[in-house]
Amino acid sequence: MQILQLIRFKNLFMIAFIQCLLKYVFFALPQFQNIPTALNTNNFTLLVLATICIAAAGYIINDIYDVQADNINKPKKVFINKGISESLANNLFMGFTILGIVLGTYVSWQIGKNSFATIFLLVSALLYFYATSLKQTILVGNIVISAIVSLSVLIVGIFEIAPMVTPETKDAYLFMFKFLIDYALFAFLINLVRELVKDLEDIDGDYKAGYNTLPIAIGRNRASKIAFALCLLTIITIFYYTITYLFENQYLLLYFIFVIIGPLAYCAIKLITAKHKKHFTHISLILKITMLLGMLSIVLLKFV
Numbered sequence: 001m002q003i004l005q006l007i008r009f010k011n012l013f014m015i016a017f018i019q020c021l022l023k024y025v026f027f028a029l030p031q032f033q034n035i036p037t038a039l040n041t042n043n044f045t046l047l048v049l050a051t052i053c054i055a056a057a058g059y060i061i062n063d064i065y066d067v068q069a070d071n072i073n074k075p076k077k078v079f080i081n082k083g084i085s086e087s088l089a090n091n092l093f094m095g096f097t098i099l100g101i102v103l104g105t106y107v108s109w110q111i112g113k114n115s116f117a118t119i120f121l122l123v124s125a126l127l128y129f130y131a132t133s134l135k136q137t138i139l140v141g142n143i144v145i146s147a148i149v150s151l152s153v154l155i156v157g158i159f160e161i162a163p164m165v166t167p168e169t170k171d172a173y174l175f176m177f178k179f180l181i182d183y184a185l186f187a188f189l190i191n192l193v194r195e196l197v198k199d200l201e202d203i204d205g206d207y208k209a210g211y212n213t214l215p216i217a218i219g220r221n222r223a224s225k226i227a228f229a230l231c232l233l234t235i236i237t238i239f240y241y242t243i244t245y246l247f248e249n250q251y252l253l254l255y256f257i258f259v260i261i262g263p264l265a266y267c268a269i270k271l272i273t274a275k276h277k278k279h280f281t282h283i284s285l286i287l288k289i290t291m292l293l294g295m296l297s298i299v300l301l302k303f304v
Contacts, residue, residue: 002083006079006080007096008059012052015055016051018153018295019152022153022157022180023039026179029302031301036164038159039159043110043111043159046106049100049103050100051152053097053103054127058127061128062131065132066135066209068205068209069206072205073204105120108159113162116162119155126144130144136210136211137212143192146191147188150184150185161177183298186294187295194288196230197227197267197287198284199214200215200227201280203216203220224272232268235268238264242261252301260294263290264287264290267283267287267290270282
């Protein structure tokens with residue numbers, strides 16, 4: 001059970017669920033029913049497994065290098081040297097990384113795009129460098145992780161669409177891919193806000209560990225204001241998108257206003273008054289749920 005908690009099995013399930021949502025709901029939308037995609041069920045399953053293996057490896061290596069900070073920030077969720085030895089954790093990291101790269105390389109070969117294997121190599125390297133150094137650098141680590149989260153959305157489209165594109169079908173696939181870019185940008189922005197909130201939540205342990213996160217560099221109050229501004233920017237971006245592209249669709253309009261913009265506005269307001277760790281923990285959870293609910297809006301695209 002500790003190993004499942006170490007690899008954040010709930011988060012891995014969420015990643016797999018979102019990718020399945022893209023495969024079996026998004027690509028099955030009436031708008032795209034005559035547009036063929038590249039991955040059969042077996043290859044798609046391997047792509048999902050490759051993605052969650054790389055993600056699991058990222059969680060493990062992050063925990064290995066975060067023991068000192070986590071003993072202060074979340075002592076009840078520290079498993080390294082408390083049931084799981086560091087040696088075993090390193091072996092699990094290597095095992096998941098290698099398995100993820102191998103599976104990703106195999107799927108790339110299956111669809112005739114061998115160069116796509118570099119995606120898994122690059123992400124694995126970035127997750128390692130994030131844990132060992134980038135996390136300690138102001139904003140860089142936050143941006144890298146948010147980009148990787150958005151890539152977990154885009155990668156399904158890349159593997160499904162890229163092998164099928166020809167000069168004759170380019171416009172149809174580009175129309176399809178633009179929707180995925182919108183969702184990837186949504187995931188990037190909300191996760192970036194959440195990363196800043198998590199830094200605010202973990203300021204005490206990060207300070208003891210010698211990290212140089214934004215709240216440590218400029219103070220909790222100023223960092224909270226930046227997180228508020230970024231949250232407000234995300235709200236404005238989603239509101240503009242909703243009014244511009246979804247105004248005539250009652251279902252999506254109401255969904256985005258009440259289910260996405262509403263909770264984000266709540267988080268923005270809470271960021272103004274948040275002072276203690278529990279406040280930021282609460283905001284982080286709301287942002288995580290909002291990101292999932294945003295992805296679930298894919299189901300309503302059939303009404304567009």
